[in-house]
Amino acid sequence: MGKRVRREESLSRDRIIAASIALLDSRGEDGLTFRALSERLATGAGAIYWHVENKGDLLTAACDAVVARTMAPCAAGASPEDTIRALALGLFDAIDAHPWVGSTLTRAAGQAPMLRIVECLGQQVRALGLSDEDQWTAASALLHYILGVAGQNAANTQFARAHDIDRSDFLGAMATVWSQLDPNEYPFTRSVASRMREHDDRADFLAGVDLILGGIASRRGR
Amino acid sequence: MGKRVRREESLSRDRIIAASIALLDSRGEDGLTFRALSERLATGAGAIYWHVENKGDLLTAACDAVVARTMAPCAAGASPEDTIRALALGLFDAIDAHPWVGSTLTRAAGQAPMLRIVECLGQQVRALGLSDEDQWTAASALLHYILGVAGQNAANTQFARAHDIDRSDFLGAMATVWSQLDPNEYPFTRSVASRMREHDDRADFLAGVDLILGGIASRRGR
DNA sequence: ATCATATTGGAACGTCGTTCCAAGTGTGTC
DNA sequence: GACACACTTGGAACGACGTTCCAATATGAT
16 A cells, blocks of 8 residues: 655645645635635645545645644643643634634534634643542633634634725724714723723733633632 | 515525534534535525625624523513523524534624624613622622533534534533542542533523622622 | 555536526506 | 606626636657
């Protein structure tokens, strides 16, 4: 059986995944097409299907490649809390750099990339010294919060790209709309609109993680 | 201008949205098609486009209709914490009943349905008595956590439907796979697998909300 | 050299969102 | 009561997509 390379640049799952990531990064979520992929790999759609189940499989594999890279330095020497913060920030940055990872993650329930994240988070949560039941609650809350931010970030970037504007311009425009809302109907949204304009996504994200970590700590102290 | 009804069942945005919701509920996320919608409304695709911008607009409008219904009893007489819990649970239940709302919400950044949620949550957070800065942090954390759970729930249900199995069977199968993972590579995931099988989505969700509320409270107490 | 198997490239299929336009329907004017 | 006019409708047509299919080619074993 031909397991060895047959010629210098034969088609392979890895080459297909690498090309998919390049396509997703450069053209956005809708840029990954079997036609575009065929062209870039100088082959036909049928050849790709020999190595890949379907588009969902391909997307999940591409997502997993990025997540695996991000989660690789899982166990640092710091405290569990700091490691969780580092893990979360690593994911945030990875999704910021590859927005399509955010939306793909949402649709990859229970699959490889999600497993990696659950395990890395879980190991640190476990080191926090909670009861078995609380371990699951804490890990699940962190996971879902991270996924929520990931999804929103992905949606923002995707929307901005689709309308051919800058991401920060889009958020600025949103802040303007919010600040012009009816103060009677939308008092809160209106009041945070100005903060919206100059806020730091990354810092806000970390503040949310700290809020959950604080909840965990106060629960342990009971 | 013909603002009045011209005949008993003329086409209208509301009738289109209602039909879309029915289609999404009965046939799932992929069931909403301009062709299926045309058939159900006994008209053509072009007629629908007269009342609706595009599919995204239609999806957002359908989502907003459900969210508006859910958020309507926004201000109860209970404590802010309890109201937040009730709000979150209401959303959870709505998304459980209409899984497509979960995925649509993810893609509706800064649009009507999201605005409703931000405002309702924000008003209660404000009543918690935090600094202006902490208000945004708290509301944003709650929002993203809810969206994260929503997205995952939607993905689970969608996956189960696509593979024509029951949702709980799917989760059970996932628990089985997890329990058979390599204990060296996936110690945490393996250890929570059994808990997974008999867990209560709703209770877990609420526990996560409580964790965030706990973090908020401990931060206020500083 | 020959054969079986693994792999390739591209044509073809059905479905989707969307656009376009000829026809139908109602309203206001004379 | 007839005409002009804008609003609304239904369905044909378009281009792009994911996927399937298959004839052609390449590879490794004998």
